Amino acid sequence: MTLTTFALIRHGQTDWNAQRRLQGSTDIPLNDVGRGQARDAVATLSGYEWDAVVSSPLSRAAETADLIAAGLGLSVTRRVPELTERSFGPAEGLQAGPELEALRTPDGFRGAESDDDAANRGLAALEALAEEFRGRRVLVIAHGTLIRLSLGRAVGRTLQSIDNAALNLVHHHHAVDGWQLEYLNGERLTAAAIG
Numbered sequence: 001m002t003l004t005t006f007a008l009i010r011h012g013q014t015d016w017n018a019q020r021r022l023q024g025s026t027d028i029p030l031n032d033v034g035r036g037q038a039r040d041a042v043a044t045l046s047g048y049e050w051d052a053v054v055s056s057p058l059s060r061a062a063e064t065a066d067l068i069a070a071g072l073g074l075s076v077t078r079r080v081p082e083l084t085e086r087s088f089g090p091a092e093g094l095q096a097g098p099e100l101e102a103l104r105t106p107d108g109f110r111g112a113e114s115d116d117d118a119a120n121r122g123l124a125a126l127e128a129l130a131e132e133f134r135g136r137r138v139l140v141i142a143h144g145t146l147i148r149l150s151l152g153r154a155v156g157r158t159l160q161s162i163d164n165a166a167l168n169l170v171h172h173h174h175a176v177d178g179w180q181l182e183y184l185n186g187e188r189l190t191a192a193a194i195g
Contacts, residue, residue, distance in 0.1 A: 002134055002135045002173075002174040002175065003135065003171050003172070003173055003174070004129075004130045004133055004134055004135060004136060004137075004138065004171070004172040004174065005048075005136075005137045005138070005169065005170075005171050005172075006126065006129070006130075006137075006138050006139075006140055006169070006170050006171075006172065007045060007048070007050075007137075007138075007139045007140065007167055007168065007169055008140050008142065008147045008151060008162075008168040008169075008170060009041060009045075009064070009068070009139065009140065009141045009142075009165060009166070009167065009168070010141075010142065010143060010144045010147055010162045010163065010164050010165065010166065010168075011030065011034065011038075011056075011058075011060040011061040011063075011064040011141060011142070011143060011164065011165070012030050012031075012033070012034025012035060012036070012037035012038040012060070012063075012064045012067075012164050012165050013030070013031055013033045013034035013037060013164045014028045014029060014030055014031055014034055014060050015028065015031050016028045016093070017034075017164065018031065018033070019095065020095055020096065021092075021093055021094060021095050022088045022091050022092050022093065022094055022095075022100070023060075023085060023088075023092065023093075023143075024085050024086060024087050024088035024089070024091070024092040024112070024145075025058070025084055025085055025086070025087040025088075025092070026092045026093065027058050027059050027060075028059075028060060029059050029060055029063065030059070030060050030063050030064065034060065034064070034164065034165075035063070035067060037064075037164050037165035038063070038064040038067035038068055038165055039067055039071060040165065041064075041068055041165040041166075041167070042067075042068055042071030042072060044167050044186070045068060045072060045139065045167070046071075046072060048137055049137060050072060050074060050137050050138070050139045051133060051136035051137050051138065052077040052129075052133055052136065052137075052138045052139070053065055053068070053069045053072075053074055053075070053076045053077055053138075053139045053141070054076070054077050054078055054079070054080050054083070054129065054138065054139070054140055054141075055076060055079055055080070055083065055140070055141040055142065056079065056080065056081075056083040056084050056085065056141065056142045056143060056146075057079035057080075057081055057083075057084060058084055058085060058143070061083070061141045061142055061143060062076075062079060062141075064141050064165065065139075065141040068139070068141065069139075080125055080129075082121055082122070082124065082125035082128075083122065083125055083140065083142040083143075083146065084143070084146070085142070085143035085144075085145060085146050086108075086112070086113050086115075086118035086143070086145045086146055086149065087112055087113040088108070088109050088112045088113075089103075089109055089110065089111030089112035089113075090103060090109070090110065090111050090112075091103045091109040091110075091111075091112060115149055118145065118146055118149050118150075119149035119150055119152065119153040120153070121146075121150075122142075122146045122147070122149060122150025122153075123150045123153045123154055125150075126140070126150060126154065126172075127172075130172040130174070134174060135174075144161060144162040144163075144164075145162075147162045147168060148160070148161065148162045151168065151170060151179075151181065154170065154179035154181075155170070155179050155180070155181045159184065162185065163185045163186065166185045166186040167183045167185075167186045168181070168183060168184055168185065169181075169182045169183035170182065
């Protein structure tokens with residue numbers, strides 16, 4: 001059975017993360033803490049051999065990918081626009097409170113990309129990468145909500161938040177077109193949690 005392995009890594013921290021603001025597709029750069037998180041991720045990722053490194057084109061993911069790739073002695077294969085974070089529309093930049101709540105809808109926020117659309121876009125990008133890099137190991141640096149929704153769709157369950165620069169390891173089985181999650185937020189899942 002052909003197996004493609006992905007490490008899905010959320011970019012390092014930004015000032016908006018620290019301030020608990022919704023970022024979405026707004027291009028907010030890494031802060032110094034985020035750069036440190038990216039460098040620290042190298043130790044975890046160096047236990048594997050990676051065949052390709054791809055990232056979202058947004059600067060926080062691109063810089064995280066560049067720092068990790070450099071630490072692993074690799075280069076970034078390319079930026080994949082479909083890995084851009086979910087758009088939160090007019091909710092971007094807002095913190096929890098009445099202004100944000102006024103924009104909330106059952107599937108996200110008014111004027112934003114829906115959960116379903118973001119999950120479908122992200123999963124389609126991962127499936128295209130699984131086909132392109134069949135049987136290989138791919139390091140993907142993207143965004144928390146996109147990873148959470150896409151990975152949740154792939155494994156058929158609701159996932160909670162994705163931590164900055166933590167390892168999320170998932171395997172794509174080509175013969176059965178199925179996905180198996182092995183690590184979530186740096187923690188290895190038990191057989192019961194995987195199944």
